[in-house]
Amino acid sequence: MTTVDQPLDVLLSDGSTVQLRPIRPADGPEIVAMHARFSERTRYLRYFSPYPRIPDRDLERFVNVDHRDREAFVVLAGGRIVAVGRYERLGPKVPEAEVAFVVEDAHQGRGIGSVLLEHLADAARRAGIGHFVAEVLPANGAMQRVFADFGYQVRRQYADGVVHLSFPIAPTEATLEVQRGREHRTEARSIARLLAPRGIAVYGASATGQGVGAALLGHLRDAGFTGAIVPVHPSAATVAGLPAYPSAADAGGAIDLAVVAVAPEAAGAVVADAAAAGAHGLVVISAGFAEAGPEGAAAQRALARAAHAAGMRVVGPNCLGVANTGERVRLNATLAPVLPARGRVGIFSQSGAFGTALLAEASRRGLGLSSFVSAGNRADVSGNDLLQYWQDDPATDVIVLYLETFGNPRKFARLARHIGRSKPVVALASPARPPGLGGDGPGPDEVAVRALFAHSGVIRVDTVAELLDVGVLLANQPLPRGRRVGVVGNSSALTGLAATACAAQGLTVAAGYPADVGPRAGAAEFAAALAAAAADDGVDALVAVFAPPLPGQLTDTEADFTAALPLTARVDKPTVATFLAGRVPAGVPAYPSVEEAVRALGRVAAYADWLRRPPGTLPDLPRIDPAAGQAALRSDGTDPAGLLAAYGIDVVPSVPARSAGEAAAAAATLGWPVALKAAGPGLRHRLDLGAVRLDLTDEPALRRAYAEMSAVFGADVLVQPMVPPGVACVVELVEDPAFGPVVGFGLGGVATELLGDRAWRPVPLTDTDAAELVDEPRAAPLLRGHRGGIPVDRAALAELLVRVGRLADDQPRVRSLTLNPVLARPDGLAVLHATVRVGADAARPDTGPRRL
Ligand SMILES: CC(=O)SCCNC(=O)CCNC(=O)[C@H](O)C(C)(C)COP(=O)(O)OP(=O)(O)OC[C@H]1O[C@@H](n2cnc3c(N)ncnc32)[C@H](O)[C@@H]1OP(=O)(O)O
Numbered sequence: 001m002t003t004v005d006q007p008l009d010v011l012l013s014d015g016s017t018v019q020l021r022p023i024r025p026a027d028g029p030e031i032v033a034m035h036a037r038f039s040e041r042t043r044y045l046r047y048f049s050p051y052p053r054i055p056d057r058d059l060e061r062f063v064n065v066d067h068r069d070r071e072a073f074v075v076l077a078g079g080r081i082v083a084v085g086r087y088e089r090l091g092p093k094v095p096e097a098e099v100a101f102v103v104e105d106a107h108q109g110r111g112i113g114s115v116l117l118e119h120l121a122d123a124a125r126r127a128g129i130g131h132f133v134a135e136v137l138p139a140n141g142a143m144q145r146v147f148a149d150f151g152y153q154v155r156r157q158y159a160d161g162v163v164h165l166s167f168p169i170a171p172t173e174a175t176l177e178v179q180r181g182r183e184h185r186t187e188a189r190s191i192a193r194l195l196a197p198r199g200i201a202v203y204g205a206s207a208t209g210q211g212v213g214a215a216l217l218g219h220l221r222d223a224g225f226t227g228a229i230v231p232v233h234p235s236a237a238t239v240a241g242l243p244a245y246p247s248a249a250d251a252g253g254a255i256d257l258a259v260v261a262v263a264p265e266a267a268g269a270v271v272a273d274a275a276a277a278g279a280h281g282l283v284v285i286s287a288g289f290a291e292a293g294p295e296g297a298a299a300q301r302a303l304a305r306a307a308h309a310a311g312m313r314v315v316g317p318n319c320l321g322v323a324n325t326g327e328r329v330r331l332n333a334t335l336a337p338v339l340p341a342r343g344r345v346g347i348f349s350q351s352g353a354f355g356t357a358l359l360a361e362a363s364r365r366g367l368g369l370s371s372f373v374s375a376g377n378r379a380d381v382s383g384n385d386l387l388q389y390w391q392d393d394p395a396t397d398v399i400v401l402y403l404e405t406f407g408n409p410r411k412f413a414r415l416a417r418h419i420g421r422s423k424p425v426v427a428l429a430s431p432a433r434p435p436g437l438g439g440d441g442p443g444p445d446e447v448a449v450r451a452l453f454a455h456s457g458v459i460r461v462d463t464v465a466e467l468l469d470v471g472v473l474l475a476n477q478p479l480p481r482g483r484r485v486g487v488v489g490n491s492s493a494l495t496g497l498a499a500t501a502c503a504a505q506g507l508t509v510a511a512g513y514p515a516d517v518g519p520r521a522g523a524a525e526f527a528a529a530l531a532a533a534a535a536d537d538g539v540d541a542l543v544a545v546f547a548p549p550l551p552g553q554l555t556d557t558e559a560d561f562t563a564a565l566p567l568t569a570r571v572d573k574p575t576v577a578t579f580l581a582g583r584v585p586a587g588v589p590a591y592p593s594v595e596e597a598v599r600a601l602g603r604v605a606a607y608a609d610w611l612r613r614p615p616g617t618l619p620d621l622p623r624i625d626p627a628a629g630q631a632a633l634r635s636d637g638t639d640p641a642g643l644l645a646a647y648g649i650d651v652v653p654s655v656p657a658r659s660a661g662e663a664a665a666a667a668a669t670l671g672w673p674v675a676l677k678a679a680g681p682g683l684r685h686r687l688d689l690g691a692v693r694l695d696l697t698d699e700p701a702l703r704r705a706y707a708e709m710s711a712v713f714g715a716d717v718l719v720q721p722m723v724p725p726g727v728a729c730v731v732e733l734v735e736d737p738a739f740g741p742v743v744g745f746g747l748g749g750v751a752t753e754l755l756g757d758r759a760w761r762p763v764p765l766t767d768t769d770a771a772e773l774v775d776e777p778r779a780a781p782l783l784r785g786h787r788g789g790i791p792v793d794r795a796a797l798a799e800l801l802v803r804v805g806r807l808a809d810d811q812p813r814v815r816s817l818t819l820n821p822v823l824a825r826p827d828g829l830a831v832l833h834a835t836v837r838v839g840a841d842a843a844r845p846d847t848g849p850r851r852l
Pocket residue numbers: 203204205206207208210211212213232233234236261262263264266269270285286287288318319320335351352353356
């Protein structure tokens with residue numbers, strides 16, 4: 001049993017870091033992964049042992065982990081998972097405790113659970129947490145007895161058999177050493193080790209020099225890897241001229257990485273051999289795993305399990321491999337024979353085929369690479385791991401991702417939002433849902449999904465070519481300070497095209513541009529015009545468009561014109577060029593067409609805008625009571641009023657009635673005047689249908705309205721007090737497959753619905769997010785008093801959105817929520833109708849891969 005003897009870094013929810021002293025289990029299990037969160041309200045911590053982590057996907061198989069918080073932990077003993085737990089959000093279930101956890105599975109015997117509790121209690125004590133509650137699921141009767149043995153009290157027993165155990169912890173002197181600003185990087189460290197091995201064992205390199213393994217061995221050597229390369233071969237004494245060994249450990253040197261190209265059946269033996277040699281990373285190139293069917297999937301799971309038990313991270317299987325062009329490490333453990341030159345771009349490709357294309361295209365365009373990972377079937381290492389690694393990697397300035405599916409999309413969105421602040425992330429990802437479906441179903445359509453990416457700071461592109469178009473620009477040029485473009489060229493046709501392309505990308509042509517030097521201008525004039533644009537305070541970015549001179553017209557060659565460009569590369573404004581050779585001349589990205597050049601600039605300008613935008617803060621609003629919200633959900637999931645009230649959202653009361661008499665009685669209670677609404681199922685746009693009567697001031701008017709309405713729409717009606725008129729708005733909350741809960745805002749009415757005029761933001765919503773959301777729908781000018789209308793209280797709408805976002809963040813059982821209509825007035829708002837859909841349990845993570 002290994003004990004933890006290094007300090008543990010803890011990432012707090014506010015981004016700061018604390019360090020916990022080591023936990024030394026006497027002979028207890030290792031706590032391998034433990035996630036939690038600290039905040040004012042909810043004191044969670046998230047900490048890791050220095051042991052390799054169980055990948056999130058594995059956790060999710062065992063644990064009902066709420067993706068949003070990752071509050072889960074796993075206990076390993078002897079390499080086996082013996083207990084898996086998750087943290088509950090504090091408020092709802094155990095409001096009076098500061099930390100709660102749920103033990104879901106501890107089937108491997110007595111004692112484990114109690115040791116686990118000791119550790120957790122210890123951690124809580126160190127964190128100065130005063131009260132601690134454990135929840136034990138009914139299947140674990142043995143655990144309950146164990147806890148009882150330790151004197152924990154049964155605090156509450158629920159009808160479903162769940163028991164809450166309670167044990168007070170006297171707060172002791174906090175041993176937390178707060179190191180703000182330093183981020184926890186366990187994952188990043190394990191990836192760093194994988195990309196910078198001291199020695200490499202290669203499994204599956206044929207002595208004949210043929211086949212995949214031999215090719216890998218060749219690539220490793222050709223790239224100039226300076227550490228030991230050890231071919232592991234069952235019988236040969238040498239492979240490709242290198243001494244080969246039947247077992248990696250026999251070579252005697254430090255082996256950090258195993259590159260594997262053996263058939264899936266042999267993988268188990270390879271893992272054991274590599275582990276015995278001390279390897280901490282596996283790059284499995286072999287195909288025949290999950291992509292090949294259930295048997296392969298089982299083999300893949302076995303591979304991942306064996307690797308993790310031995311403390312190894314796994315890249316692949318069925319992948320192209322990993323590469324590092326670092327100063328000290330030249331590593332090409334990929335099937336691609338030639339790597340691009342060293343550079344500042346980290347490339348992740350889920351697909352091997354696209355990875356090959358990306359590498360080849362990057363080489364062709366002269367785009368330098370810092371490191372490359374193709375994750376294939378992603379048995380362990382995923383794009384999210386790489387995001388975390390590159391965030392801190394000093395060799396990487398730009399992150400380029402090719403993604404097909406996401407194991408954990410919410411984590412991606414959150415990570416990207418964070419990382420995008422320091423390094424741009426360019427991603428090619430499949431659409432969230434096929435085009436055309438957006439307007440019909442609930443939730444954001446493709447356009448909105450693109451906007452959601454943009455709000456996460458991710459530059460989303462549509463093609464592999466564009467991935468590199470943008471990558472090249474980011475890697476070589478500064479970000480634009482604004483959207484004003486100085487177009488300089490030697491052809492009016494091309495500069496005109498560039499101006500049109502700018503408009504299409506939301507860029508503006510700067511005043512005095514395009515500057516057309518004409519077809520007879522020489523390179524010197526071209527250079528002067530570019531220099532003038534670069535010096536122009538009204539210009540944020542330059543587009544240089546160049547048409548090759550007709551033969552005999554000029555003595556200057558295309559190369560002379562190319563040479564004119566570097567001048568601009570020295571200024572602090574990005575320049576893109578067209579019609580020059582495909583390579584990057586002196587750092588100025590060149591594109592085959594004006595449209596491509598301007599589109600890349602447009603994407604980068606949008607990212608620069610995002611960076612300039614203040615991220616805002618999460619407002620601490622009064623009248624928010626998550627515990628009351630949870631209680632409301634428990635009492636009746638279909639009545640949203642209590643749930644909303646717990647988040648400070650008041651819904652105008654509405655009383656159901658089935659007869660004129662009942663309606664009149666309701667009106668008397670609510671107070672005149674009232675509105676009468678048909679309550680039949682499936683009725684939408686009731687006002688348009690005549691199924692709403694407003695301003696009924698007395699009983700005769702009410703009875704008349706009831707008689708007319710019930711004749712058409714049936715006996716069921718709702719009686720509501722009249723509220724002052726306002727602009728009808730709609731607020732929605734839905735689960736998006738890529739972003740988790742997202743809050744939507746739009747104006748009411750059939751027209752805006754038909755046009756899909758809704759703006760969306762992922763949860764949690766900051767004050768800035770909410771204010772932007774209110775202003776974003778195309779119909780939003782109506783809220784500002786368009787054409788003589790009266791401006792409404794947009795701050796109240798923004799606050800409502802923040803409250804809905806908070807509700808979504810707190811209550812994972814809420815699947816969807818609609819407030820429609822919300823009447824916005826100059827002096828506040830009224831929520832007239834609310835529907836909520838609640839799941840039986842917290843949204844369970846989808847274990848299968850999801851399209852982005
Ligand atoms: C573009 C993309 O899609 S990404 C790339 C995805 N990956 C791929 O496409 C790879 C596809 N290919 C495969 O999966 C192959 O089946 C592989 C790599 C697993 C096996 O390739 P083969 O060439 O058939 O391997 P083969 O069985 O001949 O073995 C090669 C050598 O490994 C040796 N070997 C076999 N088992 C072991 C082992 N456990 N340890 C060490 N060496 C071993 C063999 O003895 C043989 O050497 P020899 O010829 O000197 O005797």
